[in-house]
Amino acid sequence: MARATREYGDWPLKRLMTEVVGSGHKSADDMNREQARDAFQRILDGEPDHTTLGAFWLANRWKRNTPEELAAFVDVMREESVEVAAPEADPVDCGANYDGKGRSAILGVAAGVVAAAAGTPVVVHSGDRVPTQKQDAYKHVLDELGVMTDPSPRESAEMVDEVGFGFYYQPAFNPGVTDLFERRDAMGVRTFVNTMETLANPADAAVHLGSFYHLAFAKRMIRTFQACESQTVERALFFQGMEGYDDIRPGSTVVAEWPSEDPEADDENIFDFEIRTSEYGVDLESADLEVDDVAADSAEITEAVVAGETTDWFDDDDAFEDAVALNAALRMYAREDVPSLDEGMEQARAVVADGSAADVLADLKDF
The missing domain is CATH 3.40.1030.10 (Nucleoside phosphorylase/phosphoribosyltransferase catalytic domain)
Known part of the structure; x- marks a missing residue:
C-alpha cells in the first residue's frame, strides 16, 4: 500500500512506460536519475498497479538498464529499505x-x-x-x-x-x-x-x-x-x-x-x-x-x-x-x-x- 504522506515526482510507472522505456528493446529510451529514483520509490511503496509494475519490469529487462539507472535504484533501496550495520572490521x-x-x-x-x-x-x-x-x-x-x-x-x-x-x-x-x-x-x-x-x-x-x-x-x-x-x-x-x-x-x-x-x-x-x-x-x-x-x-x-x-x-x-x-x-x-x-x-x-x-x-x- 502506498504511503499516504509520500510526495512523488512527475514520473509514475505508466508514464515512464508510455514516454520512456516501453517502446521496445531497440527504440526505448533510458531513464535519467530522477526518473529512476521516482520509479523505485513508488515500487517500494507498492504504489503501481500490478499490471503496470510487471510491464515496467519486463520493459527494463528488454531495454537493459544503464549504470545510472541501476545506481539510482540502489540508492533508493539503501536509503529507504536497507538497514546498514557496519562491523569494525572492513570485510x-x-x-x-x-x-x-x-x-x-x-x-x-x-x-x-x-x-x-x-x-x-x-x-x-x-x-x-x-x-x-x-x-x-x-x-x-x-x-x-x-x-x-x-x-x-x-x-x-x-x-x-x-x-x-x-x-x-x-x-x-x-x-x-x-x-x-x-x-x-x-x-x-x-x-x-x-x-x-x-x-x-x-x-x-x-x-x-x-x-x-x-x-x-x-x-x-x-x-x-x-x-x-x-x-x-x-x-x-x-x-x-x-x-x-x-x-x-x-x-x-x-x-x-x-x-x-x-x-x-x-x-x-x-x-x-x-x-x-x-x-x-x-x-x-x-x-x-x-x-x-x-x-x-x-x-x-x-x-x-x-x-x-x-x-x-x-x-x-x-x-x-x-x-x-x-x-x-x-x-x-x-x-x-x-x-x-x-x-x-x-x-x-x-x-x-x-x-x-x-x-x-x-x-x-x-x-
Whole structure:
C-alpha cells in the first residue's frame, strides 16, 4: 500500500512506460536519475498497479538498464529499505545472486571461513528461495551447518567482528525488497531487482566481490558502483561464477578488476583477466563440483574441507579442497591481503592444515 504522506515526482510507472522505456528493446529510451529514483520509490511503496509494475519490469529487462539507472535504484533501496550495520572490521562483501544454485556445490561458506582464518574478514548475504529460481543460497547451506541465519543486522556485524565471517539475512536488513516477493514471483523471469539486491552492501564494505554472466555486464556493475551516491565502494572484482554464483568455474574464468594498476586497463581503470584453474593446480571440470542436494551436500563438503578431512565426496584429486582454496584466495586478493592468487592458496592450505579454519567454523556455529 502506498504511503499516504509520500510526495512523488512527475514520473509514475505508466508514464515512464508510455514516454520512456516501453517502446521496445531497440527504440526505448533510458531513464535519467530522477526518473529512476521516482520509479523505485513508488515500487517500494507498492504504489503501481500490478499490471503496470510487471510491464515496467519486463520493459527494463528488454531495454537493459544503464549504470545510472541501476545506481539510482540502489540508492533508493539503501536509503529507504536497507538497514546498514557496519562491523569494525572492513570485510569483503560477497554479492552472489540470491536465487541460488541448483546443480553444483556452494563453496562460498567454506571459502569465506578459510579466508577469515587467514585474516580476511568476509560478509555474505542472501534471502530465502528468492524468485525466480528459488534455489539454494548461502542461507540454506548455513542452515544445514546449524549456523544462526536470522540475525538482526547488528548481530550480523557482531558475527563478522567476533568470527571473521558474517551472514546478513535479507528479510532482516532489506525488508522493502523482501516485500516484493509475490510480485517478483508472479513475473516468471528475473528483473532488475535480482541485480540490485546483490549490491545492497549491508555491512557498508569498501570491497565488493560479485559474479556475472558475461564481461560487459561485469563492467556495467562496476560503473553502477561508481555512480552510486549512497555508498562508497573503493574496489570491486566481478567474475564469471559457476551458475552465476560467486564460485569460480573450472577451466577458464574471466575476472573484471577495478581499480587496476595494469597498463592495459581501460579508460575507466577496469582490467579484465582470466583465471585458468589448471594453472593453480585445480585440475577439474564443472561436473566434478555437481551434487545431488545443494544445501546439505555443500554443508557436508564445507565441514570436511575446513577440517582437512577426506569423505566420500573426494576422489584422488581433492577437487573440492582445491576449489575452496582458490575461491578463498580470490577473497584475499580482492581485499589486497595477498599480492597473488598463488600466495592466497598457500595461506588457505596453511590455515586448513593448522586447524585455524576449523576453529572459525566452530566459532561460527557457536555464535
